Amino acid sequence: MKNNFDAIVLGVGSMGSATSYYLASRGYSVLGLEQFDIPHDQGSHAGQSRIIRKAYFEHPDYVPLLERAYENWKEIETKTSSQIYFPTGLLYAGKPNDILIKGVRESAEKYSVKVESLSNAQAKDRFPQFKIPESYEVLFEPDAGFVTPERAVLLYVEQAIQAGAHIQTKEKAISWKKEGEIVTVTTTKETYACKKLIITAGPWASNMIPGFSGQLKVTRQIIAWVNPKVRKDFELGQFPCWLIDDHTQPGMYYGFPILPVGKFGGPIGLKVALHYPGQPTDPDAVNRIPSKNDERDLIRAIEKLLPEGYSSTHVMKTCLYTNTPDENFLLDFLPGYNQQVAIAAGFSGHGFKFVSVVGEIMADLAMNGKTDLPIGFLNAQRFNTSV
Ligand SMILES: Cc1cc2nc3c(=O)[nH]c(=O)nc-3n(C[C@H](O)[C@H](O)[C@H](O)COP(=O)(O)OP(=O)(O)OC[C@H]3O[C@@H](n4cnc5c(N)ncnc54)[C@H](O)[C@@H]3O)c2cc1C
Incomplete structure (x- = not known):
């Protein structure tokens, strides 16, 4: 395996599985790094079922994202002849x-x-x-x-691999740094380079996102x-x-x-x-x-x-x-890294139903610098961080 990628996805759980799929299916070279097996029960995606609903009491701004999430769940179901949404x-x-x-x-x-x-x-x-x-x-x-979390993660990872992604399990990222136009990621086994780093590390995100530990x-x-x-x-x-x-x-x-x-x-x-x-x-x-x-x-x-x-x-x-302090997600570039590092974190116990749309959003954000989906209310600037 070569060590240079268009994108590295740090954490292949819920959000990282779909992000790897969207990136690889668009033809980008992708490395997904997961510290455990896929799936596993140490993070946030175990337990057979997750509720999916659209009349979102938390904030109406989530509804357009949910409309897209429902469409994208249908798409992966059709592609894999599997049922995820019940x-x-x-x-x-x-x-x-x-x-x-x-x-x-x-x-x-x-x-x-x-x-x-x-x-x-x-x-x-x-x-x-x-x-x-x-x-x-x-x-x-x-x-x-409801949607089925373990099955969804597995299907997205399977499809990502079929589209050419390299997914490394039992390989923990220890640190990363931006060096000019590239970002390097050092793991327990190797150092890799990429143009774009996407951090989808769930409960471990604050270890990987400088300045946000107090917010997660x-x-x-x-x-x-x-x-x-x-x-x-x-x-x-x-x-x-x-x-x-x-x-x-x-x-x-x-x-x-x-x-x-x-x-x-x-x-x-x-x-x-x-x-x-x-x-x-x-x-x-x-x-x-x-x-x-x-x-x-x-x-x-x-x-x-x-x-x-x-x-x-x-x-x-x-x-x-x-x-997060307001229990809304954090979907944005990490401030101060020239749009080379994007983060999807802080899902505050209600994120799984969005996996299918977050994957698309993170691929768009990282590789095109923007998404057409309305994620402004989930920006990083709302937190007063030290970054
Ligand atoms: C009990 C419970 C019930 C829930 N119910 C619902 C529900 O009904 N509906 C709903 O929509 N949502 C629900 N959720 C929330 C939803 O499951 C989470 O929001 C979602 O799974 C978060 O995804 P994630 O990708 O951030 O985290 P995860 O799925 O945990 O993925 C993060 C991954 O990153 C990996 N990782 C972290 N650091 C590193 C590193 N340094 N190197 C390599 N890999 C790393 C981890 O091992 C992990 O696999 C529930 C959550 C829980 C816990």
């Missing part, structure tokens, strides 16, 4: 003035995203598995659902897969994805239907978690053993929101969020 519909519930409900309504209205408003009686009739307080508002987004807080997140009392009521096809702000904790609980192992792999069971930054952690020293308290909080939420949803815990796992 439209189960998504039930939202919360108080009418919650950010969740107000934000979903605002994005849906602004961009004509299909969202149904359900009365409490309609919700009970259609989704009897839930127990939702009378005072809550219930919305349903039929085209929302890594947190430990707990996910449970449980056995419900009556399994068939919660299986794929019978039960939607959901997101509920029940006001017992900051953040919101969310979950997925039970996915058949033959088609989706493990773990087995009904998956439930809390979307809120957990305990801060060093990504290289994560306590991966969930505590009794972690388990108790999730069981309590399931029993409250899904009365028939819990009989026993099957598996609990940890995963990592990388949070």
Whole structure:
């Protein structure tokens, strides 16, 4: 293998897999560096499923990016004759003035995203598995659902390799530096040179992005897969994805239907978690053993929101969020490096659904110096860094 590339992608997880694919499929010479195997469960992309939704409560500016993400998911599915996106519909519930409900309504209205408003009686009739307080508002987004993270990462990497990318696993980047028109990257094995470096290092990004360590807080997140009392009521096809702000904790609980192992792999069971930054952690020293308290909080939420949803815990796992101060992504050139270094980081626990569009954006940004997609609100300048 030669040591000079048009582009090096540092970190081949969620965002790096799609970025490698978009670069290689446009004919650029690409090196993707991944410190572990592909995929793996040490970062942010493990755990079988990720919610995808368009009526984005976080900020309406994400909706145009999501429209493109849906198109791009379709494209990779068609190209690989595989299914990544599963439209189960998504039930939202919360108080009418919650950010969740107000934000979903605002994005849906602004961009004509299909969202149904359900009365409490309609919700009970259609989704009897839930127990939702009378005072809550219930919305349903039929085209929302989930995507499969490990399968998506593998498909993008497979397609990147077929298009000519070199993907090195178990090779950790230690440092990089800009030397005139080129950027060199030194790993545990070699030193490589490229015209453009794209940093997609997830929870490890702050090690690789000078000046941003204070802006990227890594947190430990707990996910449970449980056995419900009556399994068939919660299986794929019978039960939607959901997101509920029940006001017992900051953040919101969310979950997925039970996915058949033959088609989706493990773990087995009904998956439930809390979307809120957990305990801060060093990504290289994560306590991966969930505590009794972690388990108790999730069981309590399931029993409250899904009365028939819990009989026993099957598996609990940890995963990592990388949070920015405003919980919006960081997609930009790294200031001060003459557009030779681009970063995609700080996905704050809601980035996977965007993988298919972030890959395209990073390829455009790095190689053309710009993207036509509206990413201005995700710029690096909004953080007061020392770069
Ligand atoms: C519990 C949980 C639930 C979530 N639920 C959802 C959801 O429902 N919907 C949604 O849209 N999003 C969700 N997310 C968020 C989403 O999964 C993340 O935003 C996304 O995976 C982040 O991708 P990434 O590429 O930044 O990180 P990763 O996928 O972790 O990739 C970074 C990669 O870089 C590699 N790397 C880092 N440093 C180096 C180095 N020095 N050398 C070589 N390789 C390196 C890492 O090993 C890793 O493979 C969830 C996340 C978690 C943890």
